[in-house]
Amino acid sequence: MAKEVAELHCRHIEGGVLGILGPRFLGTLYRYIADSPGSAVWVDVDEGALRGFICGCRDDKAMFSAVLRRGFPRLALAGITSLGRRGVISGILSTIRVLVGPSVGTDQPRAQLLSIAVSEAHRRKNIASGLVGQLHQQFAIWNVNRALVWTTESNSAALGLYESHGYQRSFSVQHSPEDMVGLTRDFA
16 A cells, blocks of 8 residues: 555645656555554555555654664665756755754744645545544554644645644744745643
C-alpha cells in the first residue's frame, strides 16, 4: 500500500519538496515511517481502492531520526535521481529550515500531522475528517498534549479542515515558493 500512498501524495499534495522527490522516494519513506515507533500511516480503502491516507507521529524529531538511522541508504538511492532537478536542493534546504529553524519558536509541538490526501473522486465525503479523527484518537493513546500541522497559506481547503478540528494558526514562516502556516491544537 506504500506505493499507492506515495502516488496519491504526488498527485494531491502540491508545493512540497517530498512530492518533487517522486513516488519511489515517498513509498520508501512511508514504509519507514509506518514501521517507526510513535508514528503511523492510516489508509482509507474501499473495495481495494485507496481513497485517502493520513500520516502522523508523536515526536517528529525522534521519528525522522529513527527513519534516517534505519533507512538513509535506501532513501538516498530512491531520491537521488530527483536531486538534479531545478530547485530540489534549495527546496530541501528551505524545508529543513522551516521544520527545525528557530523562527517557529521553542514551544513548537513535536507531535505532528505530517501529511494527508484524499483522491479527487472521493472528496466531499468526510474522508479527510475521518482520517484526522483517527489520528487524534492515536494522539490520545500516545498522550499527546499539543500537535502541529503545516500547510501553505493558499491551501484554503486544508486550512478549513484543520481549523474545523480545533487547530489554530500559530505562526507563519517564509518558505519558497510560498509561505507556510503552522497550526497547533492543544489536547486536554
